[in-house]
Amino acid sequence: MGELSVKWVVCAGLVATLAVGGCTAGRDSTTDRPSAPASQRAPHFTPGAAGAGDPYFPTYGNGGYDVAGYDLALRFDPATGKLAGTATITATATQDLSRFNLDLAHLAASEVRVDGRPATSRAEGNELVVTPAAGIVQGRPFTVVVRYGGVPEPLNNEALGKGGWFRTDDGAFALGQPESASTWFPVNDHPSDKATFRLAMTVPDGLEVLSNGVPGRRASTAGWTTWAWAENTPMASYLATVVIGQYRITTTTHAGKPMILAVPESMPAGSPAAKSIARTGEITDFLASQFGPYPFDANGGVVVADDRLDYALETQTRPVYGDTFFSGSEDTGVVAHELGHQWYGDSLALHRWQDIWLNEGFATYADWLWQEHEGKRTVAQSFDGTYAKFTDWSEPTGKPGPDGIFDPAVYERGAMTLYALRREIGDAAFAGLLKSWAAQHRDGNVTTDEFIAAAQQASGGRDLGPLFQAWLFGTTKPPRP
Structure with a gap:
């Protein structure tokens, strides 16, 4: 995870961190001869940290690896509230890893494989501790496949409120800051480890699924429909979202990119919320004149009518707005705020x-x-x-x-x-x-x-x-x- 990962060197046969001192990276402290390249040294496998080291939230995220992408194939049944499926995670070791953690809250893993081989896993609170069949050498890419499921629940921070997966009468939505992703998929849940994101979400016919990025092919079979979304620009984990329910979706092209806007079917087409987010393209164009080119391959917005959502969040490419912002009148200011985040907060x-x-x-x-x-x-x-x-x-x-x-x-x-x-x-x-x-x-x-x-x-x-x-x-x- 970049500057948050722990880097190790071998000094006079002992393992020490660079921050401790007492040896010089790249030299053998006994003979003062150039040390062997990392690829030629015997690896020293150690566990990745169970936190990214953020001073404010030390347990958020994890150390020892850097994620490149998440690919989720999930199925959600609103009748039971159960979510189940597979997460495929591609990553690179930032140290010689004997084991590593993924953030996963309230859900259980039934099978974990690392590079195709069965791995041992156990739950520790809101963490999934994974021990691969063999250590992973620093700098080597690896793939983790996690089969998991359960009934998701939000996480509660007494000072900051709840975030994560919220079940609704006809579906669900996943949203929150500073953490939320771990309530619906295994993740390195800290913004310092950005990654691409792909989602295939299967739900009963008649429900819509909104998520980040560019929409993909939609397929239906035996009463279920799979909706595909892909965000190919690296994204902080808390910016991942999914909204499931009965929504009226408008899909257009703006500046050569897909523009997807959605409001609940129960909301009139001429409502203040619908009229406010309909100006997303216009507001984006103005902000681009101030901040430079819009940084992503898709744009849009989703309005959620739920009393538990009394805020808006800059979920990447597709901000989500609580309908309280539009009670009685249009509010394009909040749209400008969330779109401003696409540059400052999302891209940066x-x-x-x-x-x-x-x-x-x-x-x-x-x-x-x-x-x-x-x-x-x-x-x-x-x-x-x-x-x-x-x-x-x-x-x-x-x-x-x-x-x-x-x-x-x-x-x-x-x-x-x-x-x-x-x-x-x-x-x-x-x-x-x-x-x-x-x-x-x-x-x-x-x-x-x-x-x-x-x-x-x-x-x-x-x-x-x-x-x-x-x-x-x-x-x-x-x-x-």
């Missing part, structure tokens, strides 16, 4: 949850830009209104704490930070930064330190340390820019 995903302002501050700023484009209020007016009403400056935007990742300090103060930066470096330099930041890190993972360095470069080398200290890390009200 987080290395660690502490830096979530890079997602939410940018998406809130995207909403401000859209409001100005619509002639409602300028970005300056959005800043002024937010600055005037903002009351709790004690929580730093760049370090909100694990219980504060969805607080106003992340969203509103994050957007104000961007406006303060714009005022400091000038409109032209800031506009260039928005595009270059998205382009240089497309399909990757980013940190606050990287953004600060990019801003310094865009400013021509100006010292921006005081600005970011005040707006991201200070605990008192910064002066108006």
